[in-house]
Amino acid sequence: MNTNYHDDNGDEVDSMLCIPFSRLIKSGFIITKCSDNTVLFVNVGGEAVKEEGNCAISVVADRFFDGGDVLRTDERIIDAGDMPAIYQSARFGNFSYRFSNLSPGEYFVDLQFAEIVNINGPKGMRVFDVFIQEEKVVSALDIYSIVGANKPLQVVDIRVSVGLDGVVVIRFQGVCGSPVVNGICIKQASRVPADQEEHEYVICSNCDTEIEISSCQKQNIRIKSTAKLERKIEELKNLCQLKSEECYQAWMSLTAANEQLEKVRMELDNKYFQNLRLDQAMGKQAAKLKDISSRYEYDKKHWLASIRELERKVETMKQEHSQLSSEAHNCADSIPELNKMIFGVQALVAQCEDLKLKFSEEQAKRKKLYNQMQEAKGNIRVFCRCRPLSKEETSAGYATVVDFSAAKDGDLGILTGGSAKKIFKFDRVYTPKDNQADVFEDASPMVVSVLDGYNVCIFAYGQTGTGKTFTMEGTEQSRGVNYRTLEQLFKVVEERKETFTYNISVSVLEVYNEQIRDLLATAPASKRLEIRQASEGFHHVPGIVEAKVENIKEVWDVLLAGSNARAVGSNNVNEHSSRSHCMLCILVRAKNLINGECTKSKLWLVDLAGSERLAKTEVQGERLKEAQNINRSLSALGDVISALATKSNHIPYRNSKITHLLQDSIGGDSKTLMFVQVSPSEQDLGETLSSLNFASRVRGIELAPAKKQVDANEHQKFRLMVDKLKQELRSKDDALRKLEENLHTAEAKAKDKDQLCRNQQEKLSEVEVQLASKTELSRQLEKQVLRLSRGMKEKDEICSKFQLKVQEPENKLKDREHTASMTLQHKEQSTYSSEKLQVTPNMVSVLKAEKDSPNIRSLSSTTRTINVESELLKGTDSLRELRRKKQIQSKGSENSFNSFLLSAPLVDKRVPSAESNKARQIDPSKAFSRITRSGTKSVTTGQRAFSDNNFNRDQVRGGKESSSRLKMWLR
Ligand SMILES: Nc1ncnc2c1ncn2[C@@H]1O[C@H](COP(=O)(O)OP(=O)(O)OP(=O)(O)O)[C@@H](O)[C@H]1O
Numbered sequence: 001m002n003t004n005y006h007d008d009n010g011d012e013v014d015s016m017l018c019i020p021f022s023r024l025i026k027s028g029f030i031i032t033k034c035s036d037n038t039v040l041f042v043n044v045g046g047e048a049v050k051e052e053g054n055c056a057i058s059v060v061a062d063r064f065f066d067g068g069d070v071l072r073t074d075e076r077i078i079d080a081g082d083m084p085a086i087y088q089s090a091r092f093g094n095f096s097y098r099f100s101n102l103s104p105g106e107y108f109v110d111l112q113f114a115e116i117v118n119i120n121g122p123k124g125m126r127v128f129d130v131f132i133q134e135e136k137v138v139s140a141l142d143i144y145s146i147v148g149a150n151k152p153l154q155v156v157d158i159r160v161s162v163g164l165d166g167v168v169v170i171r172f173q174g175v176c177g178s179p180v181v182n183g184i185c186i187k188q189a190s191r192v193p194a195d196q197e198e199h200e201y202v203i204c205s206n207c208d209t210e211i212e213i214s215s216c217q218k219q220n221i222r223i224k225s226t227a228k229l230e231r232k233i234e235e236l237k238n239l240c241q242l243k244s245e246e247c248y249q250a251w252m253s254l255t256a257a258n259e260q261l262e263k264v265r266m267e268l269d270n271k272y273f274q275n276l277r278l279d280q281a282m283g284k285q286a287a288k289l290k291d292i293s294s295r296y297e298y299d300k301k302h303w304l305a306s307i308r309e310l311e312r313k314v315e316t317m318k319q320e321h322s323q324l325s326s327e328a329h330n331c332a333d334s335i336p337e338l339n340k341m342i343f344g345v346q347a348l349v350a351q352c353e354d355l356k357l358k359f360s361e362e363q364a365k366r367k368k369l370y371n372q373m374q375e376a377k378g379n380i381r382v383f384c385r386c387r388p389l390s391k392e393e394t395s396a397g398y399a400t401v402v403d404f405s406a407a408k409d410g411d412l413g414i415l416t417g418g419s420a421k422k423i424f425k426f427d428r429v430y431t432p433k434d435n436q437a438d439v440f441e442d443a444s445p446m447v448v449s450v451l452d453g454y455n456v457c458i459f460a461y462g463q464t465g466t467g468k469t470f471t472m473e474g475t476e477q478s479r480g481v482n483y484r485t486l487e488q489l490f491k492v493v494e495e496r497k498e499t500f501t502y503n504i505s506v507s508v509l510e511v512y513n514e515q516i517r518d519l520l521a522t523a524p525a526s527k528r529l530e531i532r533q534a535s536e537g538f539h540h541v542p543g544i545v546e547a548k549v550e551n552i553k554e555v556w557d558v559l560l561a562g563s564n565a566r567a568v569g570s571n572n573v574n575e576h577s578s579r580s581h582c583m584l585c586i587l588v589r590a591k592n593l594i595n596g597e598c599t600k601s602k603l604w605l606v607d608l609a610g611s612e613r614l615a616k617t618e619v620q621g622e623r624l625k626e627a628q629n630i631n632r633s634l635s636a637l638g639d640v641i642s643a644l645a646t647k648s649n650h651i652p653y654r655n656s657k658i659t660h661l662l663q664d665s666i667g668g669d670s671k672t673l674m675f676v677q678v679s680p681s682e683q684d685l686g687e688t689l690s691s692l693n694f695a696s697r698v699r700g701i702e703l704a705p706a707k708k709q710v711d712a713n714e715h716q717k718f719r720l721m722v723d724k725l726k727q728e729l730r731s732k733d734d735a736l737r738k739l740e741e742n743l744h745t746a747e748a749k750a751k752d753k754d755q756l757c758r759n760q761q762e763k764l765s766e767v768e769v770q771l772a773s774k775t776e777l778s779r780q781l782e783k784q785v786l787r788l789s790r791g792m793k794e795k796d797e798i799c800s801k802f803q804l805k806v807q808e809p810e811n812k813l814k815d816r817e818h819t820a821s822m823t824l825q826h827k828e829q830s831t832y833s834s835e836k837l838q839v840t841p842n843m844v845s846v847l848k849a850e851k852d853s854p855n856i857r858s859l860s861s862t863t864r865t866i867n868v869e870s871e872l873l874k875g876t877d878s879l880r881e882l883r884r885k886k887q888i889q890s891k892g893s894e895n896s897f898n899s900f901l902l903s904a905p906l907v908d909k910r911v912p913s914a915e916s917n918k919a920r921q922i923d924p925s926k927a928f929s930r931i932t933r934s935g936t937k938s939v940t941t942g943q944r945a946f947s948d949n950n951f952n953r954d955q956v957r958g959g960k961e962s963s964s965r966l967k968m969w970l971r
Pocket of ligand 1: 386387388432463464465467468469470579609610677
């Protein structure tokens with residue numbers, strides 16, 4: 001209903017606003033149409049604002065427009081109390097005014113205030129609400145009840161009253177005991193016909209004639225009927241008393257049943273909580289089991305993957321194993337061949353060793369023969385070389401005093417004047433036409449001796465400008481003995497590299513005024529270089545630079561460095577070179593790879609100072625000193641050679657630096673070669689003769705005078721012998737070379753075979769190692785697989801144990817459930833039997849009338865709780881069954897409604913669902929039907945309100961409280 005509030009001007013106002021009193025007198029609010037049987041309630045409340053004193057308020061309901069049917073309520077006094085304050089507000093409570101029997105039409109309600117003690121009066125007030133309601137007339141009550149103990153319900157008094165708040169209160173009293181009212185039905189009164197109501201006539205029941213009755217008769221009739229009714233009331237009272245007693249009995253029996261039910265309920269509560277605990281435990285177990293099973297599944301998957309991987313690896317390894325086995329078999333098959341090869345190699349090695357032995361022997365023989373030949377030639381050999389006439393000499397017209405007609409035979413003729421000719425005999429005589437290569441060819445065998453471990457000394461002797469430096473050093477275009485010697489040495493070293501290793505180093509010295517100077521030293525020596533004896537037969541100069549050379553390029557660099565160093569400090573190179581001895585020492589360290597023999601030998605290549613006579617030079621001062629030193633050193637050399645010739649006990653090596661340095665290279669096993677350089681010019685005749693005489697003396701040392709003096713036939717014979725020996729040596733050399741070649745080939749073959757054999761063996765060993773590792777790996781993998789399988793078995797066992805453990809509480813739960821259900825059934829049967837008491841219509845009506853009572857609802861709820869608990873018990877199935885049902889539920893299968901209901905309580909506790917709600921909605925009616933056997937809709941609705949939360953402990957407690965409230969009420 002819409003309620004609109006208006007002020008004096010007819011404007012719409014908020015009812016909650018404070019309306020000034022003066023204005024409120026006239027104001028009102030329109031009520032919309034009231035229909036028949038409408039009751040108007042005006043609810044007024046709030047505060048009246050006043051200055052002092054009390055005021056009265058009344059509500060007037062006035063028919064709209066026609067001004068009739070003015071209805072006025074009693075005045076209510078609003079007491080302002082003793083509040084002295086001006087404009088205090090007096091709060092008054094809510095007034096509810098009721099206007100009944102309103103005629104249909106539109107009304108407006110007005111509030112009217114009257115001042116009791118008129119001082120200033122209230123200033124305003126607030127109106128809460130005005131509403132209308134159709135009046136309901138209670139004409140009949142149907143009460144449905146359970147009295148119990150086969151006692152009928154006798155309702156002796158039913159009183160209905162409507163409170164101020166509009167609540168209908170129905171009171172009724174049973175005769176016997178306290179009936180349990182299960183439902184109340186309020187019906188609308190049937191309307192009495194207006195004509196019967198209006199006229200005071202009695203209609204004859206036989207002839208339907210209206211008989212008008214007088215007021216006296218009417219009075220009598222009323223008295224009689226009143227007496228009759230009183231009698232009837234008395235009878236009914238008696239009956240009611242009886243019924244009350246019966247009801248009391250029934251109530252007593254019901255109380256006993258209730259007590260029993262309470263006990264059962266308590267038991268069920270206990271069972272319920274036990275089940276809850278078990279359920280929780282089971283839930284935990286299930287979660288644990290689920291966790292374990294998920295972990296187990298994960299582990300299983302992991303293991304299976306590992307096993308698969310391992311199996312794959314094992315398979316691969318097996319394949320590799322088989323491959324390696326086949327390779328090993330192949331290798332094993334090739335072993336005989338390898339053995340053959342090894343034998344072949346061994347035979348070759350033996351052959352090689354034999355050849356090496358033979359080679360060593362041959363080499364020794366060769367050396368012996370060579371030495372014999374050298375000895376036959378003489379350990380000191382003298383080659384004479386004559387330079388060509390220089391341009392100056394030619395232009396000056398000097399004649400040649402040298403005769404080379406017998407030079408081939410080593411005879412050099414010197415024309416001493418006129419037809420006189422002096423013959424000098426040398427090992428070789430080189431004419432000016434012979435080039436450097438010719439000269440070195442004869443010297444090279446002696447040079448090579450240094451590689452065989454002999455000390456060798458080659459020196460050039462002669463007058464200044466006769467070509468000593470030219471012979472020893474040469475020029476870039478025409479290399480001398482020094483360069484060619486080293487070239488030859490490297491060549492031989494290369495040839496012998498298979499059998500010998502050589503270490504060659506070079507030192508370059510200069511002896512000037514009996515002082516040694518290191519020409520390879522980068523800085524001048526801090527002290528004088530002296531000659532020391534390092535070991536027996538080996539002298540050296542400590543601190544001297546020994547430049548290691550490995551190729552001819554390095555040799556040339558070293559020689560050039562020495563030559564450059566020699567020029568330093570001298571204005572005239574040629575002059576300086578003429579007055580100093582230049583000495584090149586080649587130190588050779590050799591190792592025979594065949595027999596391991598090591599040798600250390602040296603080769604001296606000496607460019608002596610000019611040998612011109614002091615008398616001729618007629619020099620003085622420094623030059624004289626130089627000349628004296630040169631003469632002294634050259635005569636010391638001559639003395640040494642003389643001592644060697646006479647095989648003197650004392651060889652005066654230490655008389656000069658040069659002989660001291662050459663001590664281990666002149667005499668003994670050492671070989672000496674002397675180049676005597678002469679000038680062809682007649683102006684140098686004296687010096688030439690002097691040099692040739694010195695050389696002849698040197699040569700005479702070796703070739704003993706007796707020997708030298710042998711006749712021509714003997715000499716011829718000796719020469720033939722030498723030739724023969726040479727030929728033999730050559731053939732031996734060839735044979736040796738062939739042998740060497742064979743040896744090299746055999747060695748190469750042996751090496752190849754050896755290498756092959758080694759490779760095969762390495763491969764075999766590799767294959768064996770691989771095979772072993774693969775076998776080991778395979779064994780480990782198999783072990784791992786076994787271990788994993790064992791682990792899986794153990795996990796399976798643990799799982800089955802867990803399942804057994806879970807089954808145990810499940811079985812217990814089942815047993816309990818069974819016991820509980822049996823008990824419940826028993827209880828239900830007993831309850832049902834009590835239900836089967838006779839139910840009179842009155843009882844039914846009482847029960848119906850009580851259907852909305854909270855107490856009744858509580859009892860129903862209690863019953864519902866019992867039912868639900870019993871269903872919970874039924875529902876606590878084994879975990880496996882539950883899981884199966886869950887699965888069925890998740891699949892949306894609804895083929896078994898009962899199984900769903902069974903599973904619902906457990907599921908509902910975790911996941912509330914529409915189905916579970918549905919189940920709950922359906923379930924209470926079933927529960928109620930067990931008790932009332934009549935499933936009315938209202939009862940179902942009432943029960944639903946409770947059953948929505950019936951799994952809650954609080955509600956169980958609530959059920960208990962309701963039950964106790966019911967008991968109290970019944971009492
Ligand atoms: N066999 C030869 N053929 C051509 N020229 C030569 C020969 N021997 C020497 N000569 C020339 O003679 C000159 C002098 O030679 P060289 O300097 O070698 O004499 P030397 O004996 O070393 O003198 P010194 O004692 O002063 O050192 C040089 O120009 C050289 O080229």
